Amino acid sequence: ATYSSYESSGNVKNVTRRLPQAIIIGVKKGGTRALLEYLRLHPKIRATGPEPHFFDKHYKKGLEWYRQQMPLTKSDQLTVEKTPSYFVTKGIPEKVYIMSKRTKLIVVVRDPVTRAISDFAQLVSRRPDVKPFEQLALVDNRTKMVDTSWTILKIGIYVKHLVNWLEYFPLRQIHFVSGENLIKDPAHELKLVQEFLGLEPLIDHHYFSFNSTKGFPCFRKHANSSKIHCLNNDKGRTHPSVDPSVIKRLRDFFRPFNARLYQMTGHNFGWT
Numbered sequence: 001a002t003y004s005s006y007e008s009s010g011n012v013k014n015v016t017r018r019l020p021q022a023i024i025i026g027v028k029k030g031g032t033r034a035l036l037e038y039l040r041l042h043p044k045i046r047a048t049g050p051e052p053h054f055f056d057k058h059y060k061k062g063l064e065w066y067r068q069q070m071p072l073t074k075s076d077q078l079t080v081e082k083t084p085s086y087f088v089t090k091g092i093p094e095k096v097y098i099m100s101k102r103t104k105l106i107v108v109v110r111d112p113v114t115r116a117i118s119d120f121a122q123l124v125s126r127r128p129d130v131k132p133f134e135q136l137a138l139v140d141n142r143t144k145m146v147d148t149s150w151t152i153l154k155i156g157i158y159v160k161h162l163v164n165w166l167e168y169f170p171l172r173q174i175h176f177v178s179g180e181n182l183i184k185d186p187a188h189e190l191k192l193v194q195e196f197l198g199l200e201p202l203i204d205h206h207y208f209s210f211n212s213t214k215g216f217p218c219f220r221k222h223a224n225s226s227k228i229h230c231l232n233n234d235k236g237r238t239h240p241s242v243d244p245s246v247i248k249r250l251r252d253f254f255r256p257f258n259a260r261l262y263q264m265t266g267h268n269f270g271w272t
């Protein structure tokens with residue numbers, strides 16, 4: 001269904017809901033909300049607000065349901081959604097491929113150890129009674145064996161998930177964003193994402209302003225506007241302190257997987 005909307009100029013523009021041409025598929029706690037909110041600043045991008053969770057929770061409702069979740073777009077605008085669980089959920093690469101093998105995929109990655117602690121901080125905020133991080137991360141305290149069945153750690157083995165996507169999509173169709181750099185230099189990461197999406201690089205340093213109280217970048221909705229928006233307080237939580245020996249154990253655990261990710265993507269994300 002195509003609708004007409006009247007712009008202030010009086011021009012009639014045809015707008016319609018379209019399936020997403022690009023999806024931020026992961027990773028949870030990588031900075032996916034920040035990236036989507038930044039991309040939304042671009043006039044050629046329209047994005048969903050909430051995470052649609054179509055491919056993991058609502059797939060049976062069909063593509064028409066999915067399309068109805070999308071914002072109205074003009075013919076020259078890209079539709080983007082983000083659902084970070086897609087990256088790590090079995091069977092989704094094939095489902096996205098069936099929708100369109102041309103779908104552009106974006107993954108925000110972040111040091112898997114920090115990511116795990118961030119994910120844990122979110123868990124604590126919802127269930128204050130959870131066991132300590134150290135206890136959940138190790139099978140037992142004596143052997144210091146990492147509990148690889150803990151979802152919060154499994155998510156961080158990025159290379160393993162990537163391999164599943166590469167069965168259906170060529171690497172050039174998957175763009176990786178450094179979650180660390182998205183905080184340090186959002187304009188640079190945005191430049192790369194806009195290039196990947198084939199868009200004019202309109203979102204540049206003029207949009208961003210580091211908020212030292214929040215400790216994160218905040219942004220303007222227009223390059224020259226004076227009003228600054230920050231993400232909600234559930235983004236940029238204080239992390240619990242974790243026993244350094246457990247951190248070291250986890251760093252050792254993830255190191256070979258990280259190395260394989262760097263090798264496969266040709267990008268060193270600098271996690272040590």
Ligand code: A3P
Nearest residue numbers: 029030031032033034118216217231235236237
């Ligand atoms: P922390 O809460 O651990 O700091 P996601 O949106 O994928 O859940 O990612 C949340 C993470 O985004 C936050 O994790 C934070 O580090 C990161 N982030 C990146 N840019 C941010 C911004 N401008 N404001 C707040 N958090 C930001």
